[in-house]
Amino acid sequence: MRVGSTDEMPNQARIPYRMRRLSKAPHGRIMDGPDFEKSALIPTIAQDASSGKVLMLAYMNAESYAETLRTRRVCYYSRSRDKLWRKGEESGNVQHLKHLYYDCDGDTLLVRVEQVGGAACHEGYESCFFREVDPDTAAAHIIAEPVFDPAEVYGRS
Amino acid sequence: MRVGSTDEMPNQARIPYRMRRLSKAPHGRIMDGPDFEKSALIPTIAQDASSGKVLMLAYMNAESYAETLRTRRVCYYSRSRDKLWRKGEESGNVQHLKHLYYDCDGDTLLVRVEQVGGAACHEGYESCFFREVDPDTAAAHIIAEPVFDPAEVYGRS
Numbered sequence: 001m002r003v004g005s006t007d008e009m010p011n012q013a014r015i016p017y018r019m020r021r022l023s024k025a026p027h028g029r030i031m032d033g034p035d036f037e038k039s040a041l042i043p044t045i046a047q048d049a050s051s052g053k054v055l056m057l058a059y060m061n062a063e064s065y066a067e068t069l070r071t072r073r074v075c076y077y078s079r080s081r082d083k084l085w086r087k088g089e090e091s092g093n094v095q096h097l098k099h100l101y102y103d104c105d106g107d108t109l110l111v112r113v114e115q116v117g118g119a120a121c122h123e124g125y126e127s128c129f130f131r132e133v134d135p136d137t138a139a140a141h142i143i144a145e146p147v148f149d150p151a152e153v154y155g156r157s
Numbered sequence: 158m159r160v161g162s163t164d165e166m167p168n169q170a171r172i173p174y175r176m177r178r179l180s181k182a183p184h185g186r187i188m189d190g191p192d193f194e195k196s197a198l199i200p201t202i203a204q205d206a207s208s209g210k211v212l213m214l215a216y217m218n219a220e221s222y223a224e225t226l227r228t229r230r231v232c233y234y235s236r237s238r239d240k241l242w243r244k245g246e247e248s249g250n251v252q253h254l255k256h257l258y259y260d261c262d263g264d265t266l267l268v269r270v271e272q273v274g275g276a277a278c279h280e281g282y283e284s285c286f287f288r289e290v291d292p293d294t295a296a297a298h299i300i301a302e303p304v305f306d307p308a309e310v311y312g313r314s
Binding site: 045053054056069070099103104110122125129131132133140 | 189190200202204208209210211213214226227229254256257258259260261262265267278279280282285286287288289290292295297300
């Protein structure tokens, strides 16, 4: 699994890994940041900073995490394309970083973002979670209207 | 990776996999539910149904997913203990299922829950995301107060 080497990274981007400060958690556990040594790819939840809506889940590696902090624009790591994924680079629907959190185990990230274009999903919906399951029947239903037409934005036929 | 076999599962729990209906997504793609054939363990975001706060991320396998739908109490699959994890079984802080969604790729779940006890995190915080990173310094800060003392709830010294 490819993880950005420090050679590729501009000086500023190395700060999180070289100089990260220790913050002592209660109950004696040390936790100084997301742990990319444990997992090269860390699941990252994107939440709309205004509405609180959960928009999507993607993955970050150390390099995309550093770039996100440095640029304040959310950068993921695409597992299917095996490279950095600057969210919105194709659609224009970038995510401006407002807040970034990591969880108690250091293996999940949460970003609160301003979602440009009002839609995070490549299918044109505000949120990727636009299908709800009815527990009584286990059937799924689409519960939202698309904000844009993917065929227009991505040029699909 | 262990996934619950159908033999172990009560009849009702099989419904989601045997009878799940196809819902045709826009643009011709068929998506009939979370795809446990693609990933035996699916990351699951838990969000407080009232406040919209993102509480935690854990994983479900097919068996825990079926149990969650059937019981309306959120059941995950613990990767570290390698078994079903009925959230709150030790602390009493169970999660009542209000809504369940899956994403456009069928590889992530979102549950909106009523969090009993007001805290989802085993460290006593409402949310597991209680550490925020300052992009300017890459330093982390604890941004919440614990709701309970884990030593009391879990009997740690």
